[in-house]
Amino acid sequence: MGFNSLKHGEVFSVTNQLGDIDPQIMGSGLYLKDTRSLKSYHMTMNGVSPIFLTKSEEKGICHVFKLSNGGMQAGDSHYEKMDLEINRSQIIFDQVFYDHIEIINGSQKEISFRLNFALEPSFDDLFEVRGAKRDKRGKIFPVEIGENILKFRYQGLDNITRSLYIQVSEGGNIEPTVIYYDVTLKPGDRKVFDIAFKPVIDNNKRPLLTYENAKLRAQIEVEKWFNDITKISISNPSINKTLHQAALDMYMLSTDMGHGHFPVAGIPWFCVPFGRDSIIAAIQALVLNPSLAHSSE
Numbered sequence: 641m642g643f644n645s646l647k648h649g650e651v652f653s654v655t656n657q658l659g660d661i662d663p664q665i666m667g668s669g670l671y672l673k674d675t676r677s678l679k680s681y682h683m684t685m686n687g688v689s690p691i692f693l694t695k696s697e698e699k700g701i702c703h704v705f706k707l708s709n710g711g712m713q714a715g716d717s718h719y720e721k722m723d724l725e726i727n728r729s730q731i732i733f734d735q736v737f738y739d740h741i742e743i744i745n746g747s748q749k750e751i752s753f754r755l756n757f758a759l760e761p762s763f764d765d766l767f768e769v770r771g772a773k774r775d776k777r778g779k780i781f782p783v784e785i786g787e788n789i790l791k792f793r794y795q796g797l798d799n800i801t802r803s804l805y806i807q808v809s810e811g812g813n814i815e816p817t818v819i820y821y822d823v824t825l826k827p828g829d830r831k832v833f834d835i836a837f838k839p840v841i842d843n844n845k846r847p848l849l850t851y852e853n854a855k856l857r858a859q860i861e862v863e864k865w866f867n868d869i870t871k872i873s874i875s876n877p878s879i880n881k882t883l884h885q886a887a888l889d890m891y892m893l894s895t896d897m898g899h900g901h902f903p904v905a906g907i908p909w910f911c912v913p914f915g916r917d918s919i920i921a922a923i924q925a926l927v928l929n930p931s932l933a934h935s936s937e
Contacts (some may be wrong), residue, residue, distance in 0.1 A: 643668065644695070644703055645907040647892050648732040648858070651839060652907050657692050658683070659705045659739065661919045666884040667769060669762070670737055670804075672839035674912070676769050677792075679762035683728075683741070685753045686712040690726055699752045700888040701858045702731040714752055723747040724825075733854040733861075737837040740851040745825035757819040758837065761804050763794035783816040790814050801842055809834040860889040869929045890925055890932070891915065900931055 643665050646653045653670045656662040661669055661681035670678040681691065697703060707726035712719045725744040730737070745751050768774060781793040790806040806819070812833070813820050817918050822835060849857070865887075874882050877901035894901035897913060903921045907912035922933040 646732045651735045654908050674766045676764045677839040680760035682758045684756045688712050704729050724876040737852045739835045741833045744830045748827050750826050752824045755821040755823050761792040785814050803840050805838045807836045
């Protein structure tokens, strides 16, 4: 199963084709800078993983996974595969990872199930993610559970406190490593569930946007990027598509380190300015956006 990456600012994610964070995939997780704050995140319905149908991107900033249910048992009731339409959309904006799940009952019967999200925080540095072993670790604080919110905290050996806030839409039940909804859908019913993840350093936490507002602001930002860069178009549609994707990739891999946007090397291992490689990429992109090179000064 392949992986999908998203990035905005200094937060980035690596998920599988279902939108889950799968620890079996090397590098999978949710990261802020060089620290992975979430190593596992798995959605099931009555204990069964959904079925992958298709995956698309909206303007290159939002991953949309078209899924359906596997065969599910609920007491004496058995629900066949493909009874439910599941639209799972994910986006990162302003240092927050948003998971937006829409479930529609396309069958002719009422369906009841438990929508479950199992999660595991980690606070691993990139060298640990790649397999390095550490002799010492910092302090893990007790999990904090509030109204529609879950908070994990870790103080590293560098005395810096790193936290992961998880905000859950109404109706969610929260346990230390599980978020779940008990759902009943009549034929044709539709329900939406939102979970937002915000990794922070030293409690630098700002209020979260809704998924809809975050998506709108992300679209405005990427449209501004394309309005500001050089427009390149030729008569070959395939090359135009490649050029558009390259410009979109440069947008995603550019990070403002305090001096304007500058290209980082790649997700997940080198999502930082990478000296010569970043400078060469900025020089090669002069015709596209000269400000990338200016930020490398």
